[in-house]
Amino acid sequence: MGKQPKTPEPERRTTRSAASISPAPTPSKPSAPPKTPEVSSSLRHLLSGFPGRKSQILDLIRLIGPLNSPSLPLLLYGNASTGKTSTVLKVLEHLNRPFVYVSCRSCHNPRILFETVLSQLGSSHKQCKKMPDFLNYLREALAERNKEMVFLVFDSIESVRSWDTGSKVLSLLLTLYDKLQNDGAGLLYISRSTPDAYLLRFGSFQPIDLCFPDYTFEEIHSILMRNQANPKLYSSFLSVVLKPFTRVTRRIDELASALDPLYKKYCEPLTDSTITPDEAMKRRLFDYVQPHLIAALNQTFTIPPRALKDKSGIKRQGSGIGNATGLRELDFHMSVSAKYLLISAFLASRNPATLDAALFDSTGGCVGRKRKRKSSQSSIDKNNTKAEEMLTKGPGTFPLERLLAIFQCITSVLEEDSSLNEEKALENSIGLMSDVLLQLSTLCNSNFLCKSGNCPLEGSVRYRSMIDEDMALKVARSVNFPLSNYVYRR
Amino acid sequence: MAGSVQASVALVQLRERLCSRTFAHSLLQSSSDSNFRKLKFHISSSISSACSKVLLLRGDKGSGKAAVVELVLKDLKAEHPDAISVVKLYGLLHNDDDNSALEEIARQLCSGHEFSFSKTASLEENKEFLMDMLKEYGLARKTVVFVLHEFHLFTQGKQWLLYTLFDAMETFTSQSIIIVGLSCLEGSEQQLEKRVRSRFSSCTLLFGPPSEEDGRRLLEQLLHLQKDSSLPSKYVVEFNSRLHKIFSDKKFKEILSSFACADGSINHLLRFLFVASSYMDMESGHLSLQSFESAYSLMKRQPKFDSLHDLSILELYFLVCMHRLQCKEETSYNFNSVMKEYKAIQDAYRTSDNYSHAVCLRAFEHLLDRELISFTDAKGRNDSIRFRPVKLLVSSRELHDSLKSNPSCPAILQKLLDHESYM
Incomplete structure (x- = not known):
């Protein structure tokens, strides 16, 4: 996105590729002095x-x-x-x-x-x-x-x-x-x-x-006004939205792609798109578009609503874990085992390796875990510096074995929870454990995990989870997994 | 109509002069202590006495080293036809592996004598060919001049080429091999290896900016149209008299002196005159003071200030946040810590510029794109940019000025920058 400088002409792509074959000037034509009327009209066009x-x-x-x-x-x-x-x-x-x-x-x-x-x-x-x-x-x-x-x-x-x-x-x-x-x-x-x-x-x-230089506010306005079907309506739209948007970004390509869906929203209450708006209508349209405006300001790209609607066939059948209340806002196009894998990767990146044994003991989870909290000034400082370090260093790396161990622990907890139906649980665990490596490579390709170089001592590939906590929590909620119990808090 | 044709003919003449690498220097060659004379004396004396020599020419970029060498060699070739052959090498191109330099030497020697050049020749073959050629030249009493552009780059690495050439100079004592090194770095001969330096003795010519007197002379001769050219004499006289008027103008002198303060080299002057000549009024076909003024304003732009001026408010917020982190003596910070600072400010002041994570990340990427901030670590770790440490490439003064000059900058931002602590 934004790689190519934007021009309003839609056929620009073809122009560029055609331009690479250098057009030789006709030798019969002498050097045209730049003031002949024909040239200056083409200059005006340019x-x-x-x-x-x-x-x-x-x-x-x-x-x-x-x-x-x-x-x-x-x-x-x-x-x-x-x-x-x-x-x-x-x-x-x-x-x-x-x-x-x-x-x-x-x-x-x-x-x-x-x-x-x-x-x-x-x-x-x-x-x-x-x-x-x-x-x-x-x-x-x-x-x-x-x-x-x-x-x-x-x-x-x-x-x-x-x-x-x-x-x-x-x-x-x-x-x-x-x-x-x-x-x-x-x-x-x-x-x-x-x-x-x-x-x-x-x-x-x-x-x-x-x-x-970057375009000024007036220039942005005039560029966006080009090729509009209903200039009056669009100009009243721009007078509402352009000011707040230019506070965020002044790049014309980003503005154009952000404003396009918003303008469609703006036009929604109108029956006739060729109408010339008067003051009262402008106010009414502004009231209508305002909530959408704030949402649009805070996102970098929009997902068309169509993509969210057809979510049938995304959820794997069976499992009985994900109930509808968990996925109110976002559904992941991801299999259940991939979700668990993602969660285990998140845990492996976030928790220190030494704590794995304590967290995933035979009872599963740290539900009954209680630790004495020291509240001396030095420990608070220490915690602060550690949190700071966390912020700057990012998630830690882990070997494949550790990931698989955590994955197995998590899925075994899952089996215990759903032990009501023994057969189904068995089926589940088999279903979840199959193709783990395939899932892993899928997650790597989609940049949820990344391979981060070889460990100099062991020589094996180490992984790193790239998702942040909000995302991990959402994934966990979609499979009803109590993630917060397992995250080590300092 | 005829006026604009005249103008474009005159413009082409001017541009040909100004773009030529040697024209301006050929105007200066006549003065008695010019580098042209010195260099010509050195080379011609060693040709006549058949001894070898190493000459180092040192001067800033654009001071005309290459042009003078070119002029001298052209002159000498005319004086001694068929007695000089020239090999030109560039440190940038012919220093990465040893064969590329020898291959280039072989290619240039071959093309000079219409031998067929083999691209597949090995290092040994090329070296043998060079030695054979030098022997032949010695018998024929011919001189070889090696012009080494970017000499300081030849002194990096194994210095194999220099060793070979210096060694050849010692072996073939009865003939003249002249090596001319052009360098814009001080002390490049200090970097020579011991075995190379022991064979190295040189004399150095220094190149500096032209004197004020020379500069003025140059200016006139570069811009004045020739009377005997294809242009009508009436137009030429008019053109030149107008130029005269401009040169004596006080404002023009001011522009020129402030321009020469920044960089007094000849090529810098040529650039300036080139831009000024392209601002020539094509209707009348004359240069005016205004064309010099607009050329000056085009060339004295400050790119960093421009790009600071173009920032959006959110991007400015991020710069200010990073500057505050710097003031708090944080040793290293990345997007996450800057974001934390940004959110703290937004929580404290509840401004309207509170945006989501994704939008902020995009603004951060814009700053990286504009090179106002940069990563401090080396690339290679496949990390997301949120965790890579960054540093600010803008000084507090620049930031301050840009906030002041930005009309839509919120007052709170100015305050945040001025008073470091906000709690």
Whole structure:
């Protein structure tokens, strides 16, 4: 989410992929002076496509300059979804300049990056692994173009830093201008990080920075107003919701996805969606939408109500454990044994291993457990520091054996509880113990558990539970498991 | 109509000058104590006396080391045709494994003599080829110049290439092998290994920013249009006289001096003039003071302040919370502890900005994305970001200024930042 800068055009995806095949300008057409009426009308069209980006577009056109004139490297930086990529691509398209676009985010290693650039330039070299080869092949490919200017656009160069040999590749990309001497290549870098992040890597010519600031409140408003069927109604909607939402986030992609369902809610009481609202109706609609507004402010994504409705077939049959009152708010699309596994993983992560024997003794649970509470100042301090540590260090790790032991204990408690029906309990335990390892790998894949490296002493894989206490409690409630009895409180 | 065509022709001329790596330095080469003359003297003397030499050029990035080397070699090649061959190497590219450097040397020597170059040649073969070539050059009384860009990177690691070259210089005493190292780091020769340093003796040329006098001369020669160009002479005279007026303007001098204070190197000046020339008014085809002013304002942006200015209120809350944790001398903190602080503030003041965990986590991710905060531990542990310790990359002063300049910032936030304790 939010990877791509947002533009209002719905067909943008196709534009970008089509743009990667560099459109060669027709040689018959001489360099068009920028003031002919036809060009300026297409410029107006370009500007109207990007509200709030007027000065950036004009600066960019100026810096790119007349056809086939050399250009210093440019660095466009700005936060996510401020329209960097789409602006550059549209401007280059508008000026009808050949260009090569490569995003360092979709190329995850240098080889793919190099080969993408070379293949778009029509180089005969299909394989390119090393940086020296890349430079030589690039020079060859550019020399074949006979000084015809081509722009190399490197998008999201900040992600190169996380590659294995990233710092070297980044240095190469940023010093390309020094190394490609008068070869007719214009360099455009697009980055989310500010130029400060690259200061040490620049070559002798530091790129010219062009800032894409976040949209202001008015610009956000005008962007959201685009392509609306009923602008009057939508504007009255925005006047209610936009202020509180911009306090939370000012990213246009997140705002758009959050406001969309809310607007549907807003329109619900209306029978006619083309209506022009008057003052009284605005007030009525505001009263209607207000409770939804607060809920929407506090969530990052919405689950469409349809997904919650059909929950038949989610609960495993049998068991007789989960009664309907337990799952009022949320149902988990998860088998019972997976739930137990999740609970045991949570316990294993939360409790110290030394306490396992005490908690899961033969009587099961620590129902009758009583401990003397010391309340001296030192012990309170100690507890506080431990809680602090817990907060910063996160959940602990555990080996597989411990998880399985706890899992077995929990399920055996379960058997005792439901000993009324002996046969069923037996069936249950068999059902629960089968495929545990399969369930475990499912939980790992869905990021509820994570493998956290090998233990240096034992050499076995250790796991870590990633769920927080609220979630664990909810899971426990859905299977009627008394989780709080087992959690060790300091 | 004709005016705008003229303007774009003039603009292309200007851009070609400003983007050229060597043009500006070629303007300065005539002065008597220029590095151009020194370097040319060193190289030509060692060519004529057939002795080997190591030259180190040191200066800041963009001070024109590579340009001067290029100009000198171009001059010398014209004076001694067919007697010099040049090999250019980059520390960034040709230092990771030993063969890449020798392979590149072999490739450049081959292309100079139209030998066929084999990419699959082994390290030994390439080395043998280099030695053979040097022997041949010695017999033919030819000079080889190795230009080592990013010299400080060659001094890292095993320094195998430097050893090979220095060793060759000692072996072939009767001919001249010249090594020119370009470095922007002080003391890169101190890092040489013992066996390399024992074969190393060099003379160093220092590169600095141009003097004020040179700078002014450069400015005029870079921007003035030539009379004999394809442009109509009336336009050229008009253009140049307008430039003259701008140069003598007091405001322009102010801009230029404050600009040179930040970075006085030639390439920095070229960048500035490039931006200014792209602000040329295409209707009239003339540069105005305003184009210099807007270029200056484009180039003096402060990215961090901009990105602080763009934050939402919730994100500001998080920065303030982290700053408070820092003031309480917490050694390390992560999302959970910052969240605890945030909730404590919300409980104490009951503001309207009390948001849920998920939304706060997203705001936290935004801050990470903007690189206003960063993780302190190395990546690799597959932890969720809630538990990884973070640090603040914003100073309290920057935070203070940004809160002040933000019109929608709640007063309580300002107060929380100013008075560290709220209980």
